[in-house]
Amino acid sequence: MVHSETITVDTRGRGTVELTDRIGRIVADSGADRGLCSVFVHHTSASLIICENADPSVRSDLERYFARLVPDGDPIFRHTLEGPDDMPAHVRSILTQASLSIPISSGRCDLGTWQGVFLWEHRADGHRRRVTVTILGDPA
Structure with a gap:
């Protein structure tokens, strides 16, 4: 069976938004017992990560690390049409991921104890982002 849904995520600017529960509901509603999400x-200029979800300082540390690695307004960038955060946002998304694959077991995302999807x-400014969740699985 295949099940697909597209969700909209409103962001408040640079930072993370947890999607674990929303994705979990889509998996549960799909009826898949085992498979792949x-x-x-x-x-x-946005990406997906699986990261620790117990301590938010992990994600703020990642944000500070990326700010040092790919700073806004770096003079090496020529692509600045949308501002000094434009090209750095593209680099950051390339260094992370546009897609994730998560195993499904017993009708749930089989994430580790401290893992969350973000x-x-x-x-720098908030945006409305589109995320597609596709379930490939065997029904219960």
């Missing part, structure tokens, strides 16, 4: 973000907004 694919998550894909339809943008070039959309990572790389632009």
Whole structure:
């Protein structure tokens, strides 16, 4: 069986939005007992990560690390049509991921104890992001 849904995620600017529960509901509603959950973000300046979900300082540390690695306004970038955060957002999304694959077991995403799924907004301002969740699985 194949089941697919597209969700909209509103961000508040640079940072993460947890999607674990929303994706989990889609998996549960699909009726898949085992299989694979694919998550894909339809943008070039946001990405998806699986990260620790117990301590938010992990994600803020990642944000600070990426700010040092790919700073806004770096003079090496020529692509600045949408501002000084434009090209850095593209680089950040390329260094992370546009899609994730998560195993499904017993009708649930088979994530580790401390793992959560997050959309990572790389632009300074908030955006409306589109994420497609596709389930390939065997029914219960």
